[in-house]
Amino acid sequence: MRNLLPLRSALAPTTTVAAFAATAAVTAGFVTAFAAPVAVTAAPAVKLVAADAETNVAAVATDGTTIRYEGLSVRIPAAGEGVQAAAQSTSGDLSITVSRSADGSVVVKTDKHEHSVAQAASASTSRANSAKTCTDSAYQLAGWKLPSFTWYYNPAGTPAALSGTASSAITTATNALSTACGQRALGLATTNGGQTTAVPQVGTTGNCIGNDGRNVIGWVAGNGKWLGMTCTYYKTVNGNKTVTGTDTALNTQYKFFTSTANCSGAYDLQSVVLHERGHSLGLNHVDQTAHASAVMTPALSACSVGKRTLGLGDFQGLVAMYGTK
Structure with a gap:
């Protein structure tokens, strides 16, 4: 394709x-x-x-x-x-x-x-059109690249149920960018810089509030209808778009899980993070119907852990930007 x-x-x-x-x-x-007119x-x-x-x-x-x-x-x-x-x-x-x-x-x-998905009460490892996971090579690029990717985690506000597992789940999801479907490792290394007190530059209502030059992921008590949100800033020099900062916020308004033992009405943290990491690295969405097995499709069902790894198209999109080792 x-x-x-x-x-x-x-x-x-x-x-x-x-x-x-x-x-x-x-x-x-x-x-x-x-209540009364004001000068604007x-x-x-x-x-x-x-x-x-x-x-x-x-x-x-x-x-x-x-x-x-x-x-x-x-x-x-x-x-x-x-x-x-x-x-x-x-x-x-x-x-x-x-x-x-x-x-x-x-x-x-x-x-x-927009899509409609059922609310599941028990975990499922199934992946839509799973037979195409390592054969569908479709991808969509945003047009920018990261020069390197050292990221930091701010644990402030971590939901109590995830206090002992969130950090490792986020690390695992980020590391999943490195390879897929038996391909050679991605040319861009992802480095965990450890914990930070810097906050992700994402506001509660779904607004990008600034760029401090650090790549931070953390928790925000959002009041918008979003599970995860990524703000990515870039500069264009000689026609090339280079990322200067990319932050991701996870919305504590919703319930997340890391263990499939209890997921009723919750969303898989690893799957959400991997999708948001794709945005940071320069991937855009692909069509839900035609490429349902891809991580960069819009759909994510409650309790599904089927998108903890990239599909072939997701990975080849990254390789198109960063090459392989």
Whole structure:
């Protein structure tokens, strides 16, 4: 099967969105009306450019400094820089990628997948279309690369049920990036830098709040409908997009498990982390129906541990960027 490659934006439509001017304030991602009108200083108009034919810039909103889409939000980056917010939920995946061109225009790509999955009461090791796990070579690239990948874990807020197992499960999931389906090891090494007090730069409502240059994974008491969310920042130099920081937050609003002994209504921590790591390293989603065995599909059923390892397409997408050892 042909690899899926990113769509070009040469034919993308453009639009101009003026800053919001209303008697409302945006607080934690939601609009709250004031009791009386207040003076609003208009921000400069922002020229939005759709990155591909599937992106409808009319579905995004901006106040001149921030781009918002379906509950996700990112600050508009400086020229030559970009950011992606990618959220994995119980009903699908959602992402927005925003970059700024040298001429000041803001390029936006949106990606939304919804699905319906059953809530299981007992663990299952089955994998959808498992026979294709090591034969389906499809992948989708985000367009950036990590120069290296040293990551840190902040255990603050770890759910009590996972206090003794979360760290090892996250490490195992990250190490699963290194190989798949008997292939040679990935050329990019993943290094566990140990624990840190630095927090993942992911807000509770599904917003990317900054880039401290460290690759941190940790727990956030989110109020959005997302299991895990990754914010990835990059710079474009001589046409190459290089990641400068990528953080992942795991939402304690939901129940996770590491042992299949008791998983009722919970989600496999390893599977969630491996999917989010794929985003950090530069993988985007592939079609759920055509490539159901891939880790980078949107669907993740409760109690399923079938996606603790990469499929062939997931791995070949990484190899296309990082090569093998």
